[in-house]
Amino acid sequence: QKEVEQNSGPLSVPEGAIASLNCTYSDRGSQSFFWYRQYSGKSPELIMSIYSNGDKEDGRFTAQLNKASQYVSLLIRDSQPSDSATYLCAVATSGTYKYIFGTGTRLKVLA
Amino acid sequence: NAGVTQTPKFQVLKTGQSMTLQCAQDMNHNSMYWYRQDPGMGLRLIYYSASEGTTDKGEVPNGYNVSRLNKREFSLRLESAAPSQTSVYFCASRPGTGGMGSYNEQFFGPGTRLTVL
Numbered sequence: 001q002k003e004v005e006q007n008s009g010p011l012s013v014p015e016g017a018i019a020s021l022n023c024t025y026s027d028r029g030s031q032s033f034f035w036y037r038q039y040s041g042k043s044p045e046l047i048m049s050i051y052s053n054g055d056k057e058d059g060r061f062t063a064q065l066n067k068a069s070q071y072v073s074l075l076i077r078d079s080q081p082s083d084s085a086t087y088l089c090a091v092a093t094s095g096t097y098k099y100i101f102g103t104g105t106r107l108k109v110l111a
Numbered sequence: 112n113a114g115v116t117q118t119p120k121f122q123v124l125k126t127g128q129s130m131t132l133q134c135a136q137d138m139n140h141n142s143m144y145w146y147r148q149d150p151g152m153g154l155r156l157i158y159y160s161a162s163e164g165t166t167d168k169g170e171v172p173n174g175y176n177v178s179r180l181n182k183r184e185f186s187l188r189l190e191s192a193a194p195s196q197t198s199v200y201f202c203a204s205r206p207g208t209g210g211m212g213s214y215n216e217q218f219f220g221p222g223t224r225l226t227v228l
Contacts, residue, residue: 008151032215043201043219044154088154092215097142097161097205098169099217103153 002027006102019076023089036088115220124192132187134202142205143185147198192227
């Protein structure tokens with residue numbers, strides 16, 4: 001059974017701090033990794049994708065991938081109350097059409 | 112571009128009733144997906160269509176059928192609704208038919224909240 005694991009949280013951080021969200025996956029053939037943000041009652045919104053080992057930065061967001069450790073993370077710098085949401089990690093294997101989603105980590109940014 | 116649209120937004124059914132959830136995308140994407148999301152369960156794949164003319168089962172296909180009507184539209188049908196099908200249903204689409212890179216990025220519709228009494 002291929003799995004994607006996330007801590008459900010809530011992860012509480014003060015405004016302006018760095019939030020660190022983590023995800024582990026079981027399928028070593030995974031090659032595409034995604035972070036989605038989902039506000040309560042809304043649909044998932046893609047915020048980052050990463051395909052190679054290392055870091056990928058986009059504004060206040062940094063995705064980090066370590067395929068040897070089967071670990072992907074999302075850092076949010078200068079966290080804002082508007083970042084409060086559930087963050088979903090998703091993993092796909094190249095050549096397939098299926099994505100495995102984690103159950104998400106709820107982030108609360110305290111003003 | 113409207114992106115991915117879904118109708119209806121909300122629906123209440125009685126056990127045994129049937130209905131079709133509609134999904135359309137205007138991004139010229141090849142692949143389309145139906146997921147359900149339940150508290151504590153995450154997103155689970157019901158069916159997907161890798162390209163126009165093909166459909167395949169996902170993780171939880173029982174009780175559902177799909178139709179890829181054309182490249183734009185992918186519908187999900189509940190033939191005889193059961194309370195266990197109470198959930199939020201999301202349609203998603205993806206540009207490519209394989210490989211890596213941005214072709215793999217999925218984009219979601221706003222969802223349909225379905226309650227089966």
